[in-house]
Amino acid sequence: MRRVESDWQLSLPFGGRTRSFLVHVPPQAATAPLPVVVNFHGGASNAVQQRRYSGMNATADRHGFVVVYPDGTGVRPGQRRFLTFNAGRCCPPAMLNNVDDVGFTRAIIDMLAGRLPVDGRRIYATGMSNGGMMAHRLAADSTLVAAVAPVAGQLNVATFAPRRPVPVLEFHSVDDARARYGGGESPPARRGRFPAFPPVEEGLARWAAHNGCPPVPVVSPTITGARGTMNDGQTLTVLSYGPGRGGAEVVLYKFTGVGHVWPGSTQSLPVLLGRPTTLADANEVMWKFFAAHPLA
16 A cells, blocks of 8 residues: 655635645554544744644654645735634634634645545544644534534633534633733733633633533542643643543543643743643543543
8 A cells, every 4th residue: 555654835726825834744654544633833933833832743753644844824915924713713814804714724725635634533633732723613513523622712602502412522721821810911922903802711611511412520639740740730631521421521630830831732921922831741641531432
């Protein structure tokens, strides 16, 4: 069988723009149907930065899935930096321009299916910050994905009416100073640019209710970072709702002492994003979650 291992930089016309994205194909038999994880970058970032920051290519190679890193849109056509996705109530300029990023994601999957044997039952989404909010919106506004795992980005849609249960796993810190855990205004430099963020647990409770999960989560014992390590002073507690209808569950990895970061990545910028953490490896945790939740 022919084997494929490569990194692609692709583009397609969509919504009156030329939209770009990166693809990583793992060492895998080309005839085997492959799961796909769509990994959205944060606001003011881009696909190249998200690929490096999340470090997901290595995870894809270990477990045999395709990773897609879409580029958002900027103020000007063709802009390659300071890009955002339209996650519903965040973030400009994509939100203000009413960019159809849900449709763009579907177009990416359609294009990939013409090049690779894509497993349509195992398409998933994650993302950082604005990208995590975009993963939530993709789950709420389409039936494309089997499960989502947003990182430091809460449910932030204008309307919430998913057409089926969706398993949701979120990573978020109580001490995130950007996508605030308890909701409210964003940092001063961004005030007035988009509506205040809703509380993290409020959004997850909406998912739990929609999925038919019990309203009170099961709470794990708290893990505490070892003294003298980068995790000193940090904690991790896991809240689990469900399973509900069709086995759909809602899980929160709740950190304290951690910033607006991708857990497991040590490439964080503490001055801008806060303290990184290795109390959990988001890539490995989310892949285990994804693998347990294909579409029925």
